[in-house]
Amino acid sequence: MNTGVQNNNSATNSNTKLTLEGTGVVAGLAYAPVAWVRRPEPPSLTGLELPAAEVDDAIEAFRTAADGVVEGLEARAEKAEGDAAEVLKMTAGLARDKAWRKAVVRHIKNGVRPVNAVAKATEEFVALFMKVGGLMAERVTDLRDIRDRVAARLEGRPEPGLPSPTEPVILLADDLAPVDTAGLDPKIFVALATELGGPTSHTAIIARQLGIPCVVAVGKMGALAEGDLVLVDGSEGTIRRGVDADDAREAVASDLERREKINAWTGPAVTRDGHHVQLLANVQDAAAAQRASESNAEGVGLFRTELCFLGTKEEPSVESQAMSYRGVFEAFNGKKVVVRTLDSGSDKPVPFATLADEPNPSLGVRGIRTQRINNGLLGNQLDAIKMSLDGLDSEAWVMCPMISTLPEAREVAKAIRNRGLKAGIMVEVPSTALLIDQFLDEIDFVSIGTNDLTQYVMAADRLSANLAEFTTPWQPAVLNLMARVAEAGERKGKPVGVCGEAAADPLLACVLVGMGMTSLSMAAGAISAVGAALSEVTLEQCKAAARAVINAFDDEQAQKTARAILGTIS
Known part of the structure; x- marks a missing residue:
């Protein structure tokens, strides 16, 4: 059972011992500083009224921004491998969705500025998906990711995405958009952990494809700060802060030997007694x-x-x-x-x-x-x-x-x-x-x-x-x-x-x-x-x-x- 924090002292420095528990979905150990994925503030649902003379231009601006997001995702899908390619194409489909686009245009025609219209239409679909539940509820993360990307283009900003560290880090997020997990470099992002998600989430599936340790459904992960050194154990489903650095590096080195043995395996698959x-x-x-x-x-x-x-x-x-x-x-x-x-x-x-x-x-x-x-x-x-x-x-x-x-x-x-x-x-x-x-x-x-x-x-x-x-x-x-x-x-x-x-x-x-x-x-x-x-x-x-x-x-x-x-x- 996920019990969240096992030992949470009041001090907040990175040496304070802390163990968080979640669900381990990809085995392996990683020891590195924390890097958080920080999503932009969602666009406001309200704003200044759009003058009638600007409606047509606003609709065209929205369509251009949405088309740009689709083209960007599809271009990335062409370069991606395995499940990542499927995830990117499915997310592009949301930005192309006629019903969502029609809802945005309706709001613009009612005098709502494009960015606010995108936010209003998205939240309408979020409410619908959450009501339906099941697999549709997971698309909420995708929808809001599309919202943020379209809003960024409308405002002339770069689309949101992963941080750009130059050294290995452990990536943390409340939830990772499938688009982000599809673009991970396993040499830089050596482990993943999210507060949300489950064993079959897109994050888990792509982490498994990349072969990097991954823990999902981690309680109270906000206790970890940017730059905290942590040890992630994808088998136990734990994140530990305040561990002895030498012990952590020794454990990671031992796990690296395990991975090298895996990489050396050539098949076919037989048990030790030949089955x-x-x-x-x-x-x-x-x-x-x-x-x-x-x-x-x-x-x-x-x-x-x-x-x-x-x-x-x-x-x-x-x-x-x-x-x-x-x-x-x-x-x-x-x-x-x-x-x-x-x-x-x-x-x-x-x-x-x-x-x-x-x-x-x-x-x-x-x-x-x-x-x-x-x-x-x-x-x-x-x-x-x-x-x-x-x-x-x-x-x-x-x-x-x-x-x-x-x-x-x-x-x-x-x-x-x-x-x-x-x-x-x-x-x-x-x-x-x-x-x-x-x-x-x-x-x-x-x-x-x-x-x-x-x-x-x-x-x-x-x-x-x-x-x-x-x-x-x-x-x-x-x-x-x-x-x-x-x-x-x-x-x-x-x-x-x-x-x-x-x-x-x-x-x-x-x-x-x-x-x-x-x-x-x-x-x-x-x-x-x-x-x-x-x-x-x-x-x-x-x-x-x-x-x-x-x-x-x-x-x-x-x-x-x-x-x-x-x-x-x-």
Whole structure:
């Protein structure tokens, strides 16, 4: 449980001992001065009235500023890698959003100056997103980041962003805009910590991709001042001030040896006694697949196809989709590629497949349920996948997200097999995990999406800092359901993989292997750490840890139990 400050003396100098606790999401140690991300003061909601004669020019100024923000984000997305590119493109989509722009223009026409109009329209959408909750609530940070960037352009100021230190620092923030985390230099920003966020927030995902220690949901972090020397432990989820400098540097040096051992790992992934586990990469486009092919990934365990659809007004043609998909199959020609069909809805709306203004998008029309709006969407996508394989030897597996009933599974399996492809589903909804034996009779394989499964099992928004302790996959209820799925897969002789963020945790990865998972998929940058960890343990150790954790009292006991059985692993 996140208890915030353990020992907070009244003195404020950097030598005063202080320990803050949060949720560790990327293991590792870092010792450096604190650098805070300071967001600008939000623009005022009120101001002088705009003269009618200036309305047209004001509207044009706003559109120019918003277009400039979009162009800047998209240019950065072209240079970014992996999840960072997807984050930047999604954020650019907010600045392009017609409804938000229309609201700003409405205020300007009512006599509100552009900067104030941007602030008013943004807060209207913030209120809407917070009311909806779930994944939409996380977009509040993105919305306000867009507001600040557009306001800066309107006022002739540089857009807000990260500080520009020349020496290594530990970056702290109440919350980091996805745009900021996407641009981090891991040689300068050697660790991250935020007061908000959860284990599956954008900050956590990109920190994991970069391989830098990260702690989220840290209580009372404002007690740390700019320049304070702190030791961050991404495994324990702690930030310590006032530690002995020599002890801290010795601990960091030891952790550096651990990281060097990870970097030296070359695969394939086998336990100490020779049990092989497929380690696969999560990718979202051809560029990411090409980079992943240069890692130790044996294939792709999650090809997110959303980027082909985001930002488009109409459904892309079959030929256009095929061109987008082909690069991924070419990068892993002759190897396994698991394609997830369009997972739109919730925080990834597309105009031709999702409903506007849903009361609760996380529990609404998303994933396979978009077929209810656009009945031809799945068939067209499957045709495109089949077309993109022409002349290649890639092994195409196709899985559909948000499957919750047996009729859905039977229907999608038939459609996938009709194209000569291997048919699978995501296990994200508790009903699927509970009836897994029947589902496995209908399909060829399953892959567990631990992010959504945990959210739905624990009835907790996976991006809420206040609920971070509930949204960790170490919760015994989640572990029990995952074990149930793996055991069913072994009985039925069908592959069971994991493609959620849980697979990137080296300790939990060993537990998952002990449950019987046949593959683990993660950001390419996390593969070496997981592979190195598996090389240090036996399959029987993994099985013992798996048996033990499902009987744990809580998530903390589950982790401690696993570590006691598996030892200190990479």
